[in-house]
Each structure stands twice: as C-alpha cells, then as structure tokens.
Amino acid sequence: MDWSAIGLSLRLSTLTTLLLLILGLPLASWLAASRWRWKFLVEAVVTLPIVLPPTVLGFYVLVAIGPHSPIGQAYAAITGHGLPFSFQGLLIASILYSLPFAVQPFTAAILAVDQRLIEASWCLGRGRLATFFEVTLPLAWPGILTGIVLSFAHTLGEFGVVLMIGGNLAGITRTISISIFDKVEALDYAAANQTAFLLLLFSFLVLAITYGLQRKGIAVWRPR
C-alpha cells in the first residue's frame, strides 16, 4: 500500500475542498442572486471542467502557471520556485478541476432557500453578511455538504490533471490514482488492487453517508 500517496491525496483533497468552500460560497451566492445579463458566461466557465478532458484543462493550467506566464513568473519571484510539478500547482489545478462539483450544489442549495426568509432577516435589521451566516447557510447546509463531499471525492480521484501539472514525484505530486497507475504499469496488480479497492470503498461510503443524511432531511443541523 502506497501510504505516502494516500496521505498526499488526502491532504490535497482536504485543502482543495477547504479552499473551494471559501471561494465557492461567495461565487455561488453571487450566481444565485445576480441578474447580470452575462451571468451565463460565468456559469459556463464554472461548468467547463465537467465536460473538458482533464488533459485539456491540465494543459492550459500548466501554460497559465508555467515559467513563461505572468502568474508563474510572479509566483516564482515571490517564493523562489515555480508552480508546475509542485504541490501548490497541483492545488490550483485541483481547485479549478473540482470547481463545478462545489459551486453547482452550493448555488442550487442557496437558490432553494426561500427569498422571503432572507427578506424577513433584512427587515429584522440584519445585514446581508449576517443574514448569509444565520439564515442562508444553516438552511442550505445539506446542499453545501453535498458540494463538499463531491469536491473532496472528485479531487481524491483525479488523474489526468495531476499528471499534466504535477507529474509523478513521490511525496510531492504522486497521488493515489497516479500510484495505482504506476503499480499497473509495473504489472503489480495486487498492490494496485489494494489501493484501488480502498479508494472505491472510501468513495462509496462517503457518498452513501451523504445521501443517507439527505434522505433524513438532515437532522444533523439544528443548533441547541
């Protein structure tokens, strides 16, 4: 069992999910509330990673963060090393790759919150931010949880993007799926099966628990 790859994948997925929560919630709120006429373009861009082959996404991210791009140059100037074939580069790619899996459930969940509850909160003197944290978030919680689980599981299983951006550096960019690929290449089917089965089991359990909770109408979130 390639524990270093498993550890790396978990770290990548956790950080990606966390950052998607921080970036995705404001984006989803904006998508839910905005009446901007060009909003559909943003929606299309957010959804793009679902239909795009990971190699295409990986290729452009690689170009965008590479040593010839302004982003890559700025990053290198500040930190002293480049983004490609680093954990940080992988993180950026993962965030883009899993963006729709977070933002779409977030947006749907926020949209499902009755607008009148938001307005009731405003009329009771609470600002937009307070309303978001005290009304929208608790009520949209099941959908937000779905987004968290999906982006975690999706990042955990990513392969093509990792290969394009991260390559295959043990302990730095060799994630579970790359490790499995390695084992299969080396015709070590038993080791590949161990890791693959673990990933399969984990993904199934997480999804089963999530959908199970949703079916119960998520009694989990009821403070006090």
Added chain:
Amino acid sequence: MAASLSLYFRKRFPKGPLIDANLQVGLDPPVVTVLFGPSGAGKTTILRALAGLERSAECVIRFAHETWADEKDGVFIPPQRRRIGFLFQDYALFSHLTVAGNVRYGLRALPASEQRLRISELLKRFQLQDVAARYPDQLSGGQKQRVALARTLAPDPRLLLLDEPLSALDGPTRETLRSELRKLLTSLSIPVLIVTHDRVEALALGDHVAVVDQGRIVQHAPVAEVFRRPLTAAIAKIVGVDNVHHARVLQADQGLVTVAVGNVCLIAARSDFPSGMKEAFVCVRAEDVLLLKNVETVSASARNRLPGIVKSLKQEGPMWRIELDCGFTLSALLTHQACEELALEQNDAVLALIKAPNVHLIPR
C-alpha cells in the same frame, strides 16, 4: 403640516401591471390603513416598496421628516435601517430556529439580559410560553401567526406592514384571530398598513382603506366611506357592499344581536357574534332591502322595519337603485317593474324591510 408617511412608486413589471401609486398616511394619530383590491392589483408591491424590498428608479418615500427613498437623488435606506416590521403572508418563520430563537432574531443589538426580558414578555403576550422551545414545523397555523407577530414586533418597529396576515389560516381560526388582531393593532399605537383582498378583513381591521386597482390607489378614505360611497363604478365593483355603517352593539342574546346605527336600531341574526364586542360594521346588500309604500300598519316577518324618505332613484342596468334616508343612508335595489308598480318618486315616504339574517355584522 402634521407628520405623515408618503409614497410615490412607479414601476412597470414585465409580466404585470404598471404600478403607479401615490399614498399618504397620517402618522398622528397612528391609523390602520388597509390596502384593498383584487389580487394582482399591486398591493403587495406597494407594501414591499415601503419596506425597501422593492425598488424603482421612480420612487420617493418619506416617513415623518426622514427620506427613506428618493431614487432620483440616489437616496435609498435599506430595509435594515428603516426600523419597520414586516409580516409575510406565510409568516416566513426561520425553520432552523425555535420559537424563542425566531423572536430573538431581531433583538441581537440588545444586551443578553434585555433580550431575555423582551423575549419572555413577548412570549407571554402572545401566549407562546409553552411552545418556546418548539420549531415552526411543530406549530399550528394560529401559533405560527402569533410567533410571526411576536418576531415582527420584538425590535419595536415604527411602522408595521402586514401582507395578508390571515390568509394562511383556515376558516374558524381566521374568524377568531381577526378580532384579536384588530385589538392588537389598536393597542400598538404605531401606524399599520395591511394588504388584503378580503372585504370582511378590510372592514374588520382598518380605520382607513386605500383601494388599489391596476397599480393605482383609486380611493383612500375611512373604511365606512369607501364601502358606502365608492368614487367610481369600478371601485363599487371592487368593494361590492352597498350598505356599510358603523354601529354600536346594544345587546346580544339568543342568536340575535341588536345594534344602533345612529339612532336607528337594527336586529341581526348572528349566533357566533363574539361577546364583549362594543362596535361593529353593519352590512346590508341593496337587493336584500324590501320596500313598501302607502302602509299605515304592517305585520311582517322581517325584524327590521325602517320608515324612510326616498332621496334619489338611479337606473343601474335592469335595476333601479333607490337611496333612502332612514336616519342613515340605505341603498335598495329594485327591478324596473317593482319601481313602476310602487310609482316611486323622490321624497316619497316608504317602509324598508330587512330580514335579520340579511343584516351582516362584522365585529371590530
């Protein structure tokens, strides 16, 4: 000029009517104003504009000396800073908070000790102590309404806006809560605006009525006047009650209620009239008024026999509308044939008969 709330709001909705509303409500003394009209007329939009939930480039709202909105000058005070109370049609209770949590929601600016005091005071006032720890989905319709009222009143609003406050309730609950709500509203001594499409509600709850039709306020006057003297035929159709008079309740027993309109007594059959009510509106449909002429003595089954003088006769389609002076103005609707048979003319003395079940009372 006395302090007032004034609103000018003009907006065209893509799939709705053009809203073009002008409204002025005196604040001193505070009155209950009912925005009344058919559904889709724009009543709720006007209410939402007052709350700051609906905006338009053409909107001016002033409350006493404050300007809440003057969009041409870029002035817009958001709902948070208007200190208003808004009761939503289906109450919009926070389902993730308990009854006490809902009431507390608007009180976060207060210190914890004052919050507790105010919450217990409100829970007691609205008889919600026993359900304080419950969640909204565990409450009856009437309880939900009381929670919504308590939550709305908790931050001590300066203006109360109610959107169809009784429409989410079933029949019997609605009847009971109607008179309770009137008592509550008059006890608050803040201006109140209520949206309703229900005549009985308008009569029972309002001091003034603003009739809203196709986005405009077409008549704004005391309740009895609007229902008795609609300005136009269109308004008459909307309000649809011919005779509405303010009355004092004299006596109520055995299903018969005696009321006085001015000096004239009327008897109404109404077994479910709430006891202890001192005032009511008497409603009589013009077609329920029977007229007799040239009678010295009469024995009739009708409980109400009112001598009166014909003031005017006016043709309305196949019918004639006769206005009588019986100590108050009573409108009767007669067929053309009946009118000819009676040979009715102005200043004729007649006797008007109304059966007690046709005298409708709305307590307030």
